[in-house]
Amino acid sequence: MxxxxxxxxxxxxxxxxxxxxxxxxxxxxxxxxxxxxxxxxxxxxxxxxxxxxxxxxxxxxxxxxxxxxxxxxxxxxxxxxxxxxxxxxxxxxxxxxxxxxxxxxxxxxxxxxxxxxxxxxxxxxxxxxxxxxxxxxxxxxxxxxxxxxxxxxxxxxxxxxxxxxxxxxxxxxxxxxxxxxxxxxxxxxxxxxxxxxxxxxxxxxxxxxxxxxxxxxxxxxxxxxxxxxxxxxxxxxxxxxxxxxxxxxxxxxxxxxTRLNEFVSKRNKFAKDYKLALSGTDITLIKPMANSESAYHLMLVILPDIADRKTVFDEMREKGIQVHVHYFPVHLQPFYLNFGFKVGDFPQAEAFYQRLLTLPLYPTLTTSEFSYIVKNIRLQLYSLTAINQ
CATH class of the missing domain: 3.40.640.10 (Type I PLP-dependent aspartate aminotransferase-like (Major domain))
Structure with missing residues (x-):
């Protein structure tokens, strides 16, 4: 995995x-x-x-x-x-x-x-x-x-x-x-x-x-x-x-x-590679502000409307790729519902969550692993597009 x-x-x-x-x-x-x-x-x-x-x-x-x-x-x-x-x-x-x-x-x-x-x-x-x-x-x-x-x-x-x-x-x-x-x-x-x-x-x-x-x-x-x-x-x-x-x-x-700058540099390089590799798809990459440099702890993407995220998630996991979702809105956690929070309280957070997916990103990610991830996420989107046409 x-x-x-x-x-x-x-x-x-x-x-x-x-x-x-x-x-x-x-x-x-x-x-x-x-x-x-x-x-x-x-x-x-x-x-x-x-x-x-x-x-x-x-x-x-x-x-x-x-x-x-x-x-x-x-x-x-x-x-x-x-x-x-x-x-x-x-x-x-x-x-x-x-x-x-x-x-x-x-x-x-x-x-x-x-x-x-x-x-x-x-x-x-x-x-x-x-x-x-x-x-x-x-x-x-x-x-x-x-x-x-x-x-x-x-x-x-x-x-x-x-x-x-x-x-x-x-x-x-x-x-x-x-x-x-x-x-x-x-x-x-x-x-x-x-x-x-x-x-x-x-x-x-x-x-x-x-x-x-x-x-x-x-x-x-x-x-x-x-x-x-x-x-x-x-x-x-x-x-x-x-x-x-x-x-x-x-x-x-x-x-x-002592290796922090090296780690951040590699993470930013992979983020740029993801941007290039996923160009031409309907995936939206979450980007940092213009006046900042991100540490890129996570590679967050927004899937297009045609994509059933659970299907994409399950299929990617089936292929040995541990995609993830960061995060389910805190106010909708069962514990916080007890305080009176409810669906609709923070609509942009809820909308953001609905299409969110985290792709693998870390300094020791290999070129072959990266290519395998990109190949499979693109195949998932291609299959879903074909089904919806």
Whole structure:
């Protein structure tokens, strides 16, 4: 089976992990802060807080921005459920902003309209979480300007997007947001096996997130209630969690980071090859904004109206090609239906989902595998066109 995504692990990655296994530190050691610094150096962020998953990073980002019971958080309905769940963990209410049909990203026009109505009714969100779907940046300047206008904080869900850029800045520089969250799950751009990072330019937010990831515990003499107790002493100042990244994960992430630009370059090359290979068909490729470079975590395409997606999906899987669909709209998940969401609430997101398909894309995809994928998707469309004529 040709997967839709796959990690690329080389000998240097293995050696980096083996070095930690032979060291004195397996959990909290020097590799975690080294990885955090490397993320800062790459993205241009001032601070980075490494955790055990991007879901954890989203959670502590919300907590650091004081999201709590009674607050509102808005995100995209076209995303993995963690983008919304993180607010519920804090006791907040979740709502969604419809997407652009062309990109699947949060629609600035829909956001502007929704914010204006919310301001009139006194139900503005505390935080907005735009999602860089497939590694394509949202229109962060417009979203950031709207957030600033209404006094709202912004968390960029960049789980798909490390290595991408917007307006000449690496995603993670937070020029229009308060915090940016990355994922290092195996199918993402780089991997630490599992893991995530929350990047920010704000030292106070970084300090708060670092506390939340480790049980709310501190050893900082500057804030200890009993600073003279002894070197063994620590204090819990708030309710936190065990969200820490291990040195094993950080070592793998550090090694992978050295090849990040190479990975992104290969992904963009395959995206261009898909565009050329599928030209002349009725397939529409989801493209990044003109003033950005995508990390191309996913190769999203929109099938034509004549195509029965389930038939295409099943036939491609039958041929050993693991096509996928990213994502079923969150507001229509059974759990979220319990909150009163329903079909028709976000029509563009629902329409976007209906014809969406994910084709395999990863750096180690071979030329023969690529040709096989393109040949079969074109055959599927040809067969469906013949049937419908």
């Amino acid at each position: 040709i997967p839709y995504g796959r990690q690329d692990i080389n000998q240097a990655d293995i050696d980096a992990v083996m070095e930690v296994l032979k060291s004195d530190f397996l959990t909290q050691g020097p590799k975690v802060p080294a990885f955090e610094k490397a993320i800062c150096d790459y993205t241009g962020s001032a601070h980075a807080v490494a955790v055990n998953s991007a879901t954890s990073a989203l959670h502590i980002a919300c907590l650091a921005l004081d999201v709590g019971p009674g607050d509102r958080v808005w995100t995209s309905p076209i995303t993995f459920v963690a983008s919304a769940n993180c607010a519920l963990y804090c006791g907040a209410y979740v709502d969604f902003v419809d997407v652009e049909l062309a990109s699947g990203n949060m629609c600035p026009k829909a956001l502007s309209k929704k914010l204006a109505l919310a301001a009139e009714t006194g139900v503005l969100p505390k935080v907005i979480i735009p999602v860089h779907l497939a590694g394509h940046s949202c229109d962060m300047q417009t979203i950031g300007d709207l957030a600033k206008q209404y006094g709202i904080k912004v968390i960029e869900d960049a789980a798909h997007a490390i290595g991408g850029s917007y307006q000449g800045f690496k995603i993670g520089a937070c020029q229009y947001s308060d915090i940016t969250v990355f994922s290092f799950h195996p199918v993402k751009i780089i991997t630490s096996a599992e893991g995530g990072v929350a990047a920010t330019q704000n030292a106070q937010l970084a300090c708060s997130m670092a506390s939340y990831r480790s049980h709310g515990i501190t050893k900082d003499p500057a804030i200890l209630l009993r600073p003279d107790e002894g070197d063994w002493y620590y204090e819990q100042h708030q309710l936190g969690f065990n969200y820490r990244m291990t040195d094993l994960q950080a070592a793998l992430g550090l090694s992978q980071l």
